[in-house]
Amino acid sequence: MVGVTQNGLSLCSFSSLSSVSYIKCVNHSSFDTTAAVNKTNTAASVSVSCTNCIKYPKPKPKPEPEPEPEPKPKPKVAVPKKTKDFIKKQLGEYSSNWTKNEENHQKLRSLLIKNCNGFQKAVVTKTNTPVKTKLVFDADGKTYEVKENAFNSFVKHSPFTDTVLDTCAVVGNGGILGDSGCGEAIDSAQFVIRCNLPSLDKVFTKHVGRKTNLVTANAGILTRLYGSLLDHRRQFVEDLSIYGDSMIFLPAFSLLSKTQVCLRAAYTLEDFRTSVKPVFMNPKYLKNLDTFWRSQGLDPHHRLSSGLMMLSLALEVCNNVDVYAANQRGGACPNLPVTSVLSVTPESPTMSNMKTKLLSGHTFFMILLGALLTLVLMGLTQIHLDFPTFAPIRRRDITKDNCSGCSSVDTTAVNKTKTAPVPESCTNCKQSKSKPKPKSKPKPKPEPKPKPKPNAAVPKKTRSLLINNCNGFQKAVVTQANTPNKTEIVFDADGKTFEVNENVFSSFVKHSPFSDTVLDTCAVVGNGGILGDSGCGEAIDSAQFVIRCNLPSLDKVFTKHVGRKTNLVTCNPSILIHLYDSLLDHRRQFVEDVSIYGDSMIFLPAFSLTSKTQVCLRAAYTLEDFRTSVKPVFMNPEYLKSLDTFWRSQGLDPRKRLSTGLMMVSLALEVCNNVDVYGFWPFYNHPYTFEPLKNHYYDLQTQSKVAHNMPAEFALLMKMHNLGILRLHLGQCTS
Numbered sequence: 001m002v003g004v005t006q007n008g009l010s011l012c013s014f015s016s017l018s019s020v021s022y023i024k025c026v027n028h029s030s031f032d033t034t035a036a037v038n039k040t041n042t043a044a045s046v047s048v049s050c051t052n053c054i055k056y057p058k059p060k061p062k063p064e065p066e067p068e069p070e071p072k073p074k075p076k077v078a079v080p081k082k083t084k085d086f087i088k089k090q091l092g093e094y095s096s097n098w099t100k101n102e103e104n105h106q107k108l109r110s111l112l113i114k115n116c117n118g119f120q121k122a123v124v125t126k127t128n129t130p131v132k133t134k135l136v137f138d139a140d141g142k143t144y145e146v147k148e149n150a151f152n153s154f155v156k157h158s159p160f161t162d163t164v165l166d167t168c169a170v171v172g173n174g175g176i177l178g179d180s181g182c183g184e185a186i187d188s189a190q191f192v193i194r195c196n197l198p199s200l201d202k203v204f205t206k207h208v209g210r211k212t213n214l215v216t217a218n219a220g221i222l223t224r225l226y227g228s229l230l231d232h233r234r235q236f237v238e239d240l241s242i243y244g245d246s247m248i249f250l251p252a253f254s255l256l257s258k259t260q261v262c263l264r265a266a267y268t269l270e271d272f273r274t275s276v277k278p279v280f281m282n283p284k285y286l287k288n289l290d291t292f293w294r295s296q297g298l299d300p301h302h303r304l305s306s307g308l309m310m311l312s313l314a315l316e317v318c319n320n321v322d323v324y325a326a327n328q329r330g331g332a333c334p335n336l337p338v339t340s341v342l343s344v345t346p347e348s349p350t351m352s353n354m355k356t357k358l359l360s361g362h363t364f365f366m367i368l369l370g371a372l373l374t375l376v377l378m379g380l381t382q383i384h385l386d387f388p389t390f391a392p393i394r395r396r397d398i399t400k401d402n403c404s405g406c407s408s409v410d411t412t413a414v415n416k417t418k419t420a421p422v423p424e425s426c427t428n429c430k431q432s433k434s435k436p437k438p439k440s441k442p443k444p445k446p447e448p449k450p451k452p453k454p455n456a457a458v459p460k461k462t463r464s465l466l467i468n469n470c471n472g473f474q475k476a477v478v479t480q481a482n483t484p485n486k487t488e489i490v491f492d493a494d495g496k497t498f499e500v501n502e503n504v505f506s507s508f509v510k511h512s513p514f515s516d517t518v519l520d521t522c523a524v525v526g527n528g529g530i531l532g533d534s535g536c537g538e539a540i541d542s543a544q545f546v547i548r549c550n551l552p553s554l555d556k557v558f559t560k561h562v563g564r565k566t567n568l569v570t571c572n573p574s575i576l577i578h579l580y581d582s583l584l585d586h587r588r589q590f591v592e593d594v595s596i597y598g599d600s601m602i603f604l605p606a607f608s609l610t611s612k613t614q615v616c617l618r619a620a621y622t623l624e625d626f627r628t629s630v631k632p633v634f635m636n637p638e639y640l641k642s643l644d645t646f647w648r649s650q651g652l653d654p655r656k657r658l659s660t661g662l663m664m665v666s667l668a669l670e671v672c673n674n675v676d677v678y679g680f681w682p683f684y685n686h687p688y689t690f691e692p693l694k695n696h697y698y699d700l701q702t703q704s705k706v707a708h709n710m711p712a713e714f715a716l717l718m719k720m721h722n723l724g725i726l727r728l729h730l731g732q733c734t735s
Helices: 081-090 102-115 183-187 202-208 219-229 234-243 256-271 283-295 306-317 349-359 363-377 457-469 537-541 556-562 573-583 588-597 610-625 637-649 660-671 710-722
Strands: 002-006 009-014 020-026 045-049 051-057 134-136 143-145 165-171 191-194 214-216 247-250 277-280 318-324 382-384 488-490 497-499 519-525 545-548 568-570 601-604 631-634 672-678
Touching (some): 102 306, 134 283, 165 306, 183 202, 183 318, 191 306, 219 234, 247 256, 306 318, 457 660, 519 660, 537 556, 573 610, 588 610, 637 660, 660 710
Parallel strands (some): 165 318, 191 214, 214 247, 318 382, 519 545, 545 568, 568 601
Antiparallel strands (some): 002 009, 009 045, 488 497
């Protein structure tokens, strides 16, 4: 390359174009029109008017794409002659040239309406099943009296009414659907019914479609895949979001052993306010269906499949019914669908026996498939069978954040019944009937000024004793650091043991929230009636760290006296049992009630009594499922045991369990330089005015005389107050 100057401009000339293809000209708007370009192979020369020429390498030619390999033919599967003969026998009268017979269709519809009436009776409604109705289960004949909680989950009216749909698709889960290409045809139906929570993963869309108006749920799926919805529930909600704005049919009243898990499924969907609406199948309708099909020749010793139930309903409410993937292993929708996540689990003996019976020619499966083929021959419905029979077995792929329609909790809203705090802002919240009314009382005298501390070394000595004997900094709570997976935890109250599993371990905090940082000021707030007219709210909220006990009310009427700030709140399991039905049913109310505590920790004594472990774990799982700002933390039984030993050495009655209040005071004495204690007065008269007091400032609950020795603990607190270890507030707080 040679650079020369002509008329004050820089010229760049290239002797060859073999290694250069582009020239970038800087500070020059156009090429010199007199520049000569010779594109021959021997003496290529380019002359352009340019400054600051930049040479770019010639781009490499793109390689030609390799031809795609031809798909390998699927290997032929050796099919036993016995199986071939069986299939030929089943399809002997099947006609691919199907035409609808309107007369036969109307005749069968009339029979179904007359004998079963799915329009009005297919589902349990508030209209056909009032509170206190005694439902008779269709499968085991047992009875269930409808309670208010269950009744509230019933739909008001039948979703079918008397409107006849034009086209319906009843979609089973047989492997025959796996490579069918029927997805578009299925989705074109006006109403699509699917069975037993099938996978609608993208890999299946072409063959099974996505549209869903109604999906059934076998109680066995809820038990095996979601732990009967006793622990975490969010995964169930996220998995169901794939069905969009649909109904989920739950057989809550067929077998008594499955009632509670089906009710929990409904409560879960309601709690998360999903677009999938729970609907309960009516046992009276199912019983009528059973009687009807037995009269048509089905074996009375076997229960109807979900598929035949849904097909029967479709024949009533639809003019044109298409059936996809009727599966010979157990009706139109087997209990273990081939495309569902259940198919990855080992085959149960029951299913193995079912297939053995199939190949042995047992009558139930032949009659059931024969019944469907009879409907085809009568021109009542069309079964789609004209496609290959082998489909891949895959898991559905749903991420944890894929939850369309899940409603988050309003952390500013609280709606609590009984002793619950009343919300500042909450949609559709009911105000408590027992709202406290201000009473005219003589004002108590301001509490006397505290005596000067006798010895500044006393608090340090107490802290040292607690740290040496208990070490709340590191051991107050169960963490992933101090309690690895498979650790055997020894309960502090009953001495029993619990082996940590992966599910529980994942709910532990990683490290102690206290570490080794000492806080300046802490307020430990009890719930004694003495706090109700104290005016201590501002003083409490001014503390750096505020500890409250047993989910107290922070209603606005109490703010002046108890404050609002909360960094840590304890939760007695009995509250979860009595106020929230052990979190076995609805859970959203609990989440909304604790949201008043803001960004705080909730201490749960999951490992003190084995009888209370599961309800405490459910509380933690609930807060995690709803992703609240309140974080669950488990109290460490090793720490509680050491606390018990320490305070017994100080003279407390060994026959009584330490109260939550004394446990929290002990922790505060370790992690705080200055501890103020409020609301600890276990007597029914005010210390200065002698006015009667409630046990709790927010309710009329009487004092427990069994679990704790409150007067003895109060004497201990009074002793520490007089020693200058902590400050015990018994009168009105003054600014």
